Amino acid sequence: GGSWLHPSIFHLCCQTDAKITQTPSLVLERGQTAYLRCQQTYGHDSMFWFRQDPGQGLQLLFNFYYKEEREKGTSSSHFQADQPQDDLFRLNISSVQPEHSAVYFCASSLDTALQSHFLPLQKPHLFLVTLQPCHRDGNKAHSL
Numbered sequence: 001g002g003s004w005l006h007p008s009i010f011h012l013c014c015q016t017d018a019k020i021t022q023t024p025s026l027v028l029e030r031g032q033t034a035y036l037r038c039q040q041t042y043g044h045d046s047m048f049w050f051r052q053d054p055g056q057g058l059q060l061l062f063n064f065y066y067k068e069e070r071e072k073g074t075s076s077s078h079f080q081a082d083q084p085q086d087d088l089f090r091l092n093i094s095s096v097q098p099e100h101s102a103v104y105f106c107a108s109s110l111d112t113a114l115q116s117h118f119l120p121l122q123k124p125h126l127f128l129v130t131l132q133p134c135h136r137d138g139n140k141a142h143s144l
Contacts, residue, residue, distance in 0.1 A: 034093040038106030047089040049081055050105040
């Protein structure tokens with residue numbers, strides 16, 4: 001049989017931080033849902049999700065304070081966040097598309113007033129979502 005282009009595959013990888021438990025690496029196809037978890041042991045009250053597109057600055061997606069949404073920086077219905085516990089902050093990206101390829105950061109601070117200062121204070125939790133085209137030959141998939 002001939003070769004054909006495999007549906008878009010999204011590779012999710014994470015950077016380790018000693019005080020944060022993270023989502024393991026995932027491989028997603030177009031249309032699936034990405035489940036990102038951020039768990040911190042700092043005892044911080046305020047948690048954030050940011051997105052960074054290539055060559056761009058950080059874009060705030062969500063800020064929760066004491067488990068309640070305080071600020072939402074996206075109008076896209078693909079992005080949903082919740083904070084079921086003080087130390088756990090989740091971001092779901094439903095029906096992933098190529099335009100969702102970006103670096104996603106989770107961060108926390110003691111108070112929302114520290115929003116502009118927390119990045120130098122602690123290493124942010126990083127999630128990288130990239131589009132990985134694949135080429136399929138028979139039963140084997142190969143990266144292009």
